[in-house]
Amino acid sequence: MTTLVTGATGHTGRHVVAGLKAAGVPTRVLVRNPAKAPEGVDVVRGDITEPVGEGVDAVYLLWPFFTADGIEKALKPFESKKIVYLSAMSAETGGVWGDVEAAVRHVTDDWTFLRVTGLATNALAWAPQAATGVVRGAYGQAKRSVVHERDVADMAVKALTGDHAKQVYLVTGPEAVAQAEQVRLIGEALGTPVTWEEQAPEEAVAQLGAALGTDFAASAVNYWASLVEAPEPVSLDVPRVTGHPARPFAEWAREHFS
Numbered sequence: 001m002t003t004l005v006t007g008a009t010g011h012t013g014r015h016v017v018a019g020l021k022a023a024g025v026p027t028r029v030l031v032r033n034p035a036k037a038p039e040g041v042d043v044v045r046g047d048i049t050e051p052v053g054e055g056v057d058a059v060y061l062l063w064p065f066f067t068a069d070g071i072e073k074a075l076k077p078f079e080s081k082k083i084v085y086l087s088a089m090s091a092e093t094g095g096v097w098g099d100v101e102a103a104v105r106h107v108t109d110d111w112t113f114l115r116v117t118g119l120a121t122n123a124l125a126w127a128p129q130a131a132t133g134v135v136r137g138a139y140g141q142a143k144r145s146v147v148h149e150r151d152v153a154d155m156a157v158k159a160l161t162g163d164h165a166k167q168v169y170l171v172t173g174p175e176a177v178a179q180a181e182q183v184r185l186i187g188e189a190l191g192t193p194v195t196w197e198e199q200a201p202e203e204a205v206a207q208l209g210a211a212l213g214t215d216f217a218a219s220a221v222n223y224w225a226s227l228v229e230a231p232e233p234v235s236l237d238v239p240r241v242t243g244h245p246a247r248p249f250a251e252w253a254r255e256h257f258s
């Protein structure tokens with residue numbers, strides 16, 4: 001059973017490849033730059049918008065766009081095949097993740113959705129500020145149950161190699177940790193204190209909007225505001241499916257900042 005991994009050089013994809021190789025699963029990767037592809041796998045140069053599905057039985061799907069435009073064309077080679085899609089908790093209310101999930105359901109009955117609350121790797125954006133000892137951001141007391149990328153990969157490998165058809169998993173870390181506490185843990189990993197400095201929401205929107213667009217930035221900041229009083233949920237799907245506890249944020253910080 002040959003499995004195609006999209007986003008194979010990214011945060012989760014490279015761990016998915018490693019897990020599949022360890023399980024003895026024939027693995028193919030779709031990459032734009034073959035020079036960056038993992039070793040010991042079949043390499044196909046291309047783009048997720050025009051993937052090659054011939055000879056593939058299953059796919060780990062990463063859709064890296066802010067809209068679902070083009071998803072139908074991208075999924076056409078994978079009709080009736082196993083698809084494990086890295087989704088988001090917000091898919092429940094629609095948006096791009098909900099649209100992609102709907103498209104996947106349309107092409108196959110053998111689908112699994114990994115809905116993450118957030119990836120711990122997003123905290124790497126704080127690295128330049130953390131080096132100065134102060135991280136500025138909005139809503140430091142927003143409590144997030146972000147998940148280690150290796151836990152996402154472990155979930156994906158289980159879904160790709162077992163029977164998890166029509167399953168929706170909420171993939172989270174083991175606890176909800178305030179953003180300010182995440183920054184403190186990064187400082188602990190660095191071996192030097194790092195503190196959180198509260199930023200005005202409108203300033204945060206303007207700063208994020210330059211890279212992500214104003215609408216997306218405003219939505220993100222408003223979401224963080226809601227997490228001050230209502231933290232992100234903590235799911236037991238990671239330990240239930242993988243057989244091991246979800247990795248805490250402190251462990252992630254040590255791995256990436258020590």
